[in-house]
Amino acid sequence: MSSRILIVEDDPVQRRLLKAAGEAAGHACEMFDNGRDALDRLMGNGPAIDAVVLDLMMPGMNGLEVLERLGVAKLSVPVVVQTSHGGIEMVVKAMRAGAFDFVVKPVSPERLKLSLENAMKATRSPVAPRLGGRGAGFGGVVAASPAMDRVLSLARRAAGSGIPVVLEGESGVGKEMIARAIQAESSRRSKPFVTVNCGAIPDNLVESILFGHEKGAFTGASERHAGKFAEADGGTLFLDEIGELAPDIQVKLLRAVQAGEIETIGARHARNVDVRLISATNKDLIAEVKAGRFREDLYYRLNVFPIHVPALRKRKEDIPQLVRHFIARFSSAALNRKIAGIAPDAMALLTAHDWPGNIRELENAIHRAVVLSDGGKLTRELFPQIEAQMPGFQLDNLEEAAACSPVAVAEQVPARQRASAQFSDGEITVSAETPVAEPARPAVDAVSLDGEVRTIAEIEEELIRFALSFYRGQMSEVARRLGIGRSTLYRKLKDYSIDPDDPVREAA
Numbered sequence: 001m002s003s004r005i006l007i008v009e010d011d012p013v014q015r016r017l018l019k020a021a022g023e024a025a026g027h028a029c030e031m032f033d034n035g036r037d038a039l040d041r042l043m044g045n046g047p048a049i050d051a052v053v054l055d056l057m058m059p060g061m062n063g064l065e066v067l068e069r070l071g072v073a074k075l076s077v078p079v080v081v082q083t084s085h086g087g088i089e090m091v092v093k094a095m096r097a098g099a100f101d102f103v104v105k106p107v108s109p110e111r112l113k114l115s116l117e118n119a120m121k122a123t124r125s126p127v128a129p130r131l132g133g134r135g136a137g138f139g140g141v142v143a144a145s146p147a148m149d150r151v152l153s154l155a156r157r158a159a160g161s162g163i164p165v166v167l168e169g170e171s172g173v174g175k176e177m178i179a180r181a182i183q184a185e186s187s188r189r190s191k192p193f194v195t196v197n198c199g200a201i202p203d204n205l206v207e208s209i210l211f212g213h214e215k216g217a218f219t220g221a222s223e224r225h226a227g228k229f230a231e232a233d234g235g236t237l238f239l240d241e242i243g244e245l246a247p248d249i250q251v252k253l254l255r256a257v258q259a260g261e262i263e264t265i266g267a268r269h270a271r272n273v274d275v276r277l278i279s280a281t282n283k284d285l286i287a288e289v290k291a292g293r294f295r296e297d298l299y300y301r302l303n304v305f306p307i308h309v310p311a312l313r314k315r316k317e318d319i320p321q322l323v324r325h326f327i328a329r330f331s332s333a334a335l336n337r338k339i340a341g342i343a344p345d346a347m348a349l350l351t352a353h354d355w356p357g358n359i360r361e362l363e364n365a366i367h368r369a370v371v372l373s374d375g376g377k378l379t380r381e382l383f384p385q386i387e388a389q390m391p392g393f394q395l396d397n398l399e400e401a402a403a404c405s406p407v408a409v410a411e412q413v414p415a416r417q418r419a420s421a422q423f424s425d426g427e428i429t430v431s432a433e434t435p436v437a438e439p440a441r442p443a444v445d446a447v448s449l450d451g452e453v454r455t456i457a458e459i460e461e462e463l464i465r466f467a468l469s470f471y472r473g474q475m476s477e478v479a480r481r482l483g484i485g486r487s488t489l490y491r492k493l494k495d496y497s498i499d500p501d502d503p504v505r506e507a508a
Contacts, residue, residue: 003050003120004028008038008066009082010058014105018053021109025116035061039069042077051119052079053112054099056090064090067097078119082107088316088352095348101320104146111317114144118321137184141177142325145315151178154307159185164257164302166242167280169309172358175280176238178309183236188276191235196228199241206249208265211256217266229262229273236276242302243283243294254298277302312362313354314473322359323350326366327378339370339378346380353386461496464489473500 005027009015015031022029030049032038035058042049056063063081070079078100083090091102100119103111138152158165159182167175176195183193201209212227228237245253256262257277261270279302288294312318323342331339342350355361369382380387448454464482471477479489493500 002026002028003116004030004047005116006038006041006049006052006077007031008033008035008052008058008063009055010034011055014055017106018112021107021112022053022116024109025113027116034058035063035066039066042070042075043073049077051116052077053116054079054081056081056083056094064093064097067094067099071098080112080115080119091316092348092352095320095351096345098344101144102317104317108146108149111144111146111149118324138181140184141174141181142321143315143318144321145317147310147315148318151307151309152181154305155182156185158182158305158307162186162188162276164276164304165278166285166303166306167278167309168285168306169280169282170311170358171282172360173309173311174359175309176240178307179236179238179278179280182278183276186236186276188235192232193236193238194228194232195238195240197240199244203246206246207252210249211252211262212264214264214266221266227262227264229256229275230264230271232275233273234275236278239277239279241281242279243281243285243288245294247293247295250295250298254295254301257298257301311355312358313356316351319351319355319362320347322362323347323366326363327370330367330370338376339373340376342378343380346378346383349380349383349386349390353390460492461498464492464496465498468498468500475500 003026005022007015007018007022007029009018009031010033012033015033019029019031027050030041032041035054038052038054039061042052054063054066067079067081070077079098080101080103081091081094081099082103082105083094084105094102101115103115138156141148141152143149143152155165155178165179165182167178169175180193183189196210198206208221208225208227210228212225212230213221215221215224252263256273256275260274261272263270285294285299285303289296289299327339327342350362350365357364365383365386366378369378372382373379446454446459448458464478467478467482471481475486475489479486482489484492490500492498
């Protein structure tokens, strides 16, 4: 029997797209163009609704009001909210109000299907099933964001060949998991997967650990050691933090990559090895090459197929999925811990946090909360270390919210009053008596520090950087507001060496 979902969206085009995606996933769909009628349907008679797809920004009764009234009425139907805004403020409010998950417009059919399946699965069982695990391939990677869809798409292509791969990204973003998934879905899946953390090995032992040594090759070599390359023969060698390798070891690694042979310390002859190399780094290797700390020839040998894994703060759609995944893992592993889920305000807190330690930090926070929990759900009080980093999270009025997000506050002030909204040390002062035609925004200077008029190219680059920051990296919105096409925008990003995944960076 198919599930029945309610689609609440005021845009007729979006309604049709959502209906098509829902029906393609096997659901019966009912559609409403406003929150009030949808609420009447949910509270009235009729076939049971298994899940709701709810737009947050609608005229009349908006999505937040619908969520709040569902909470008051104690209706337990899972709600997936969607928003066209890149900012997280509305999403956090929706999670507080009880939303199960969120998607950003335009949502792909695959993303919507996954979110609805998880939502309905969670209502049928107290804990979402554990997803995958080591060696489980890409099915074991917990992800829901478009950014990670692109990463996994590239990784799947890489898995079909023996091409060297470099995984770039901050520590804790899941580079090793992706490397394992590539191995698990490659022709080498039944062969060894050997990992080496290049940054954790003393310099005087790196060569021995990577390439091995013969007995008596040096003082203390009481027995023969094969080395990681030999251990991985026929399989995959994962070199984590490869940017930490010393220059003399880089030379030997280059030979291993080029010729497929290694020189064991103390051996008379080189040995051939068949190794698929996957490297990972949290450094900018190009910058390392320019600084002379990383060999240029080795860089081009390794960096044949680069994949950038974005930080968790840039793919917040993954946070609810990861939270439920870790709850399922740790609650089943902990003695006498039956955690049914997480409270809405706790999920909102975790979604709002930027997670500088990325997935590793989130995993540790959930593990700690599960161990400390005495109830059936994880509550906000179990995450004091996260709350301590977000002093303004609980604050609901305009003045208090300024400490969290001045941009969000500026968007809440009426357009003709925004110019008089002043921020200082987390405080906001709003003067509504001074109307102006446009909101106050940081200006793009036309004159340089030496008093000369700046070039058009300089001003254009600064304006693009500011637009990326202002619209939080939403490329369609940036292009529309700048009055150019998306292809033109991407070309200019390339011309000015602007990283679209780092929209908050502004021109110096």
